[in-house]
Amino acid sequence: MANTKEPSASVGKSIARPGYAAEHDEPNRISDFEVAASYNWLDEKNPTILVPGIPPVWSPPAIAPALKPDYGPQYVDQNTDRNPNSPLDSLILAVQTYQPDFDFPAVDMVSDRRPLRKLYGFVTGETDAFEFGAEMVGNTALFVRMEKQTREELPSTTFHGYRQAFEEQYTKLSASAKGSTSHHRIVRYNFGGFVLLVRSGADVYLQELVKGQTSLEKPDTEDLLSQVNVFETLSLGSRTATPTETKEKQDGRVTVVQGGQMIPHAAVLELTTRSKFAKRPFDIEQKMPDLWISQTPNFIEAYHRSVGYKTYNQPGLQQGKFDDIKVKAIREQLAKWETVNASALGKLATVLGQVIEEVKKAQGPCIVRYTGLGDNLRLSTIEALPSLSEDLKSLFHRKE
Template structure:
């Protein structure tokens, strides 16, 4: 259908300076081990709880998720995002959103614009796009959504470090995902991303099952949730979802979340390397953990808010191209019946956009949310 080569990027530039503004936490959830695909809303990230002394950490091994949402719920990988959103905010107006995406898709587009900035060759990538009522859905597509690290392989210590230096707040959790919103350029985004941890107190555990008849008392943080509305998402209109939803945990504020990076001590981790990832999720805190032969000293939690703001200012050329590139992509997709696949092809160093077939990205009942009229504010 269309191609966008890197050599054309100089023609794309948003007309004004760009920044992420009005970042807000919308919802969150944890995947847990269960017979059926099960999320816990709002769940909780793992609590930063480091050992008091230097600690030897095992190398990563076993099952590792690359894209857990698709691995656990392949029929509709974006469904958990929307179910969590409407569980915590039943009257959310999705019509006000221009793009719904995983952070990973935006990272890949930004890497295409600034390939080589992080020192690594850009690898092929793919994601699917569907536009419904002027809201674009970006669905992440990976060659493999999980991998198994054999005992004789070495892939670093990152996953085992997190197990040793953080404490799960949700039993059986295999990952915490946040759903945030912000404005970038002239568009409103909803972005889902995985969160490594948070700093603060342990969360209070309160449970309630949306799918069953259990009605355990909820904490004050969950009192405002509408169980009836949440239940109707999966049970109305004769639609049944394989996704099981439990209410448990407590919302952790965005300003308490952190990103964890590990590396051998002789290779320092620069802000430039991690800035795109942290900027796209507006994560304010960073842990840079260094090891020698798998032995880690206790690292510090850094507030990198100012560093990321400086990076945003210093990288305006690439960020303005990112805003313009997203507009360009959406224009092309609209000309292709609002459904397309975007691929980065190394041969030719270009993005290729082609028609997308197959099923829609969401179950039918979720599309009804675009038809719902926003609840008017109470008159004084």
């Protein structure tokens, strides 16, 4: 298993959960949204990305197959796993490649979606413990995701659902993206008076939305077949299920392969797989903060049922079949969620400002941590933070 190392930290500043949303010059909503870049990780020994990237296309089979349960290795944070010394390099290189004139010094914060989601949970009273790294480069704050491990092993003796098997059967990967193991998108927008550059993953895209259709209407059969013919029967799910040990890495430098295709953001989706008979039904409201941060406009809910038992080296692991799949356009729902949760988003903007200000004062890298208890974040200084290569940090300094 690959694990992130715990840097030594000194006790620092405490940031209280805001009791109210401070007033900001900008409303508590996202504005001036744009896709800054996208990329795929390629399954190479050395860290290599395809820019722009292309997610798998949604291509459900005509007849739902019985799927075996997931097991084996699975990525938790592929960006850090593939490039642990500089996990933000792939983000910045993708933007630099896709937009050579991008104005990096104009960005106030660079982050993965997860630290922002955790901060939103903090201001709304969630009790999940978390931590992430933070440091200033020029006038830009870099937030760095920190997990206890960057990949995990799903034992075959325990049931873990059918997520990977579902992606393998219901999505197809473009020939131009052969060897891809994940797709990531970087978006730029204004929020709470800050300019944010945010990275997140995308699971799949709808071909009919790329072709200019404005709804989630099902294409006719001939059109669907013509789309599927240009895709190989290689799925994203089958490759993400088998991360390999890559101990012999380069010196942290990411190789950029130009190619792929920039898929319109309006066509991308995230998905979830659930049991049709779960005791706690899935509520998309639980996922809305994530979808709002990445502005993901579509979502798939796929529900499975058991179709009997079959042995896969271990007894009692059931096959599953997905016969209830809902493909939803959620752009209007995101806008409504943003309005309803304006107060919480104002608190998020307040905490973002406080964290950035304290990182500036620290004049060095920090860890932002919440233990899950109490009403305070703890910001502690550390000696070093794996974040971004020195040559790429220079992009955030204005040239005189």
